[in-house]
Amino acid sequence: MPTKIVRMDEQMRAAASNGRTVVYEGELLRHGVYTRVVHWAVALFFIFSLLTGFAIFSPWLYAWIAPVFGGGALTRLLHPWFALAFCAAFLLQMINWLRPMRWSASDHRWLRRIREYATNKEKLESADVGKFNAGQKLWFRAIAFSSIIFLISGFAMWWPEIFGRTLMWIAYFFHDVAALLVLGGFIIHFYEGTAQQPGTFRSMTRGTVTDAWAWTHHPAWYSEVTGRDPREEHERAARRQQERQRLIEEWEREQDNRE
Amino acid sequence: MDTQRTLQIKAISGHPGTVPGAGAQREVEVCKLVDVTTCIGCKACEVACVEWNDHPFRETVFDNTYQTMPDTEWNFFNLIKFNEHQRDDGSLMWLMRKDQCMHCEDPGCLRACPADGAIVQYTNGIVDFNQANCIGCQYCVSGCPFNIPKFNTATKKVHKCTLCSDRVGQGLEPACIKACPTGCLHFGTKAEMKGLAENRAAQLREHSEFANAGVWDPQSIKGTHVIYVLHDVTKPELYGGLPANPQIPVVYTWWKYALKPLSLLTVALGAFAVFFHYIFYGPKRPQPEPPVVAEENHADQNRKNG
Numbered sequence: 001m002p003t004k005i006v007r008m009d010e011q012m013r014a015a016a017s018n019g020r021t022v023v024y025e026g027e028l029l030r031h032g033v034y035t036r037v038v039h040w041a042v043a044l045f046f047i048f049s050l051l052t053g054f055a056i057f058s059p060w061l062y063a064w065i066a067p068v069f070g071g072g073a074l075t076r077l078l079h080p081w082f083a084l085a086f087c088a089a090f091l092l093q094m095i096n097w098l099r100p101m102r103w104s105a106s107d108h109r110w111l112r113r114i115r116e117y118a119t120n121k122e123k124l125e126s127a128d129v130g131k132f133n134a135g136q137k138l139w140f141r142a143i144a145f146s147s148i149i150f151l152i153s154g155f156a157m158w159w160p161e162i163f164g165r166t167l168m169w170i171a172y173f174f175h176d177v178a179a180l181l182v183l184g185g186f187i188i189h190f191y192e193g194t195a196q197q198p199g200t201f202r203s204m205t206r207g208t209v210t211d212a213w214a215w216t217h218h219p220a221w222y223s224e225v226t227g228r229d230p231r232e233e234h235e236r237a238a239r240r241q242q243e244r245q246r247l248i249e250e251w252e253r254e255q256d257n258r259e
Numbered sequence: 260m261d262t263q264r265t266l267q268i269k270a271i272s273g274h275p276g277t278v279p280g281a282g283a284q285r286e287v288e289v290c291k292l293v294d295v296t297t298c299i300g301c302k303a304c305e306v307a308c309v310e311w312n313d314h315p316f317r318e319t320v321f322d323n324t325y326q327t328m329p330d331t332e333w334n335f336f337n338l339i340k341f342n343e344h345q346r347d348d349g350s351l352m353w354l355m356r357k358d359q360c361m362h363c364e365d366p367g368c369l370r371a372c373p374a375d376g377a378i379v380q381y382t383n384g385i386v387d388f389n390q391a392n393c394i395g396c397q398y399c400v401s402g403c404p405f406n407i408p409k410f411n412t413a414t415k416k417v418h419k420c421t422l423c424s425d426r427v428g429q430g431l432e433p434a435c436i437k438a439c440p441t442g443c444l445h446f447g448t449k450a451e452m453k454g455l456a457e458n459r460a461a462q463l464r465e466h467s468e469f470a471n472a473g474v475w476d477p478q479s480i481k482g483t484h485v486i487y488v489l490h491d492v493t494k495p496e497l498y499g500g501l502p503a504n505p506q507i508p509v510v511y512t513w514w515k516y517a518l519k520p521l522s523l524l525t526v527a528l529g530a531f532a533v534f535f536h537y538i539f540y541g542p543k544r545p546q547p548e549p550p551v552v553a554e555e556n557h558a559d560q561n562r563k564n565g
Contacts, residue, residue: 056396057519059274059373059375062275062375063375072377076395077395077415118536119540120540120541120543123548124546157396157397160397160400160401161412165403166401166508168397169371170510172510176514180522180526183529184529187529187530187533191533191536191537195537196536198544198545199544199545210545212545212547213545216546217543234546234547237547238546238547241547241550245550
């Protein structure tokens, strides 16, 4: 990647260093201030684009989503601008995450285990899962790919007087398909980041996760940032937990005897 | 849309649910008949249209023809297309066709429109735009097989010929019809006009050299409420690109009205799927979890609970 772009990303990070991320004992820094700000810019403009787009997508959604944005005409007017803001924010995010999002051999192995992953069969992620798992990397690529489709088809739909009437309805179809793709992906992404994996959402708000979260979901990343072995640390924590349990029970027995 | 008071609506764009007024009144379908063989290119209909709709006098483009401007515009609904046609014997012939909205029985604009109530179709067959509800997306522009809806870039609204719905609703004929000096334009019920047109076409076939004379009323869009008598109905393209088989783009028919809602439903079910995933499998907690005290787990537990 051109060094200029890398330097820009570093400068943006530095500019955001006024923001604060506090890492307490037993926690790890997951996402810095700049990453969080960029992610939320992407997320907000994504949701705005999604809502204004889906209002126009279907008559069943139009009647109740369009009024939220001030009526149909304003919804239509805002949609391309929300979308451009989304694309700009996502471009920054893409530069920011280009390295951790790189595809690796472990991601192929992850995809083969996707059934076990989705049904909670494996309590601990495989030791080779790094900062992002293959699911996250796929979602990242789906967004990048559909953004290109949105941009090309979007311009054709924005100015049919330039691109012509025929190109417009062809663009309409591809715009729809890309929209359905990202809506489906978004549902999964939102679920994984909130209810499905407790302790994940805070990584995008306060920026930190617990050690236990890290060795459970992203073991290779855990060893990368701490230098410790995720499996050993997990074993130790399990032993500590058992020992603590044993001591408490012992103490309770003693209390009972004293009475 | 004052005409709503007198005209009953049978189709509404971007509208979920039923259409009030569908089948409410006994109403005949109206039709405009354009007999191009008697058109003299006087453009009285163009003027009448501009007058009745109070349109400003707009600039035109001179392109070496008698045509007022290259195409209809958002404030110029009615345009005589002048086509110089060379016949087989080498002689020259004017093909003049009054171009305007065809008021299709199956309107591509209405199908494409996502805005509730921006385009309506009355039971008498008139397709009307309601600019108050128009959101300016221009899907209608790409949905129309005739390139009729035109965008006003200043107001971000689309306009086209209304078939003078405001006159027809009051029992008057459209302005263009009233202005025509040759009797080339007729207005009445669809059945009447179809009969008149067929008679005229037969007359042309029998008493002139136009053996292919016929009536243009394309069934690919279930017929139109503007029909033409043409010298040669086998070559409507000669009359300024009038399509023989106008088609609505398939994305505004099969995709928009069948596959697209199904796809949306499928993806929306994904939201239910993740919800029930949580109910069924629960969260994935950081390890080690607190000790498990009891677990409802498949077969043995189900047996116990009966």
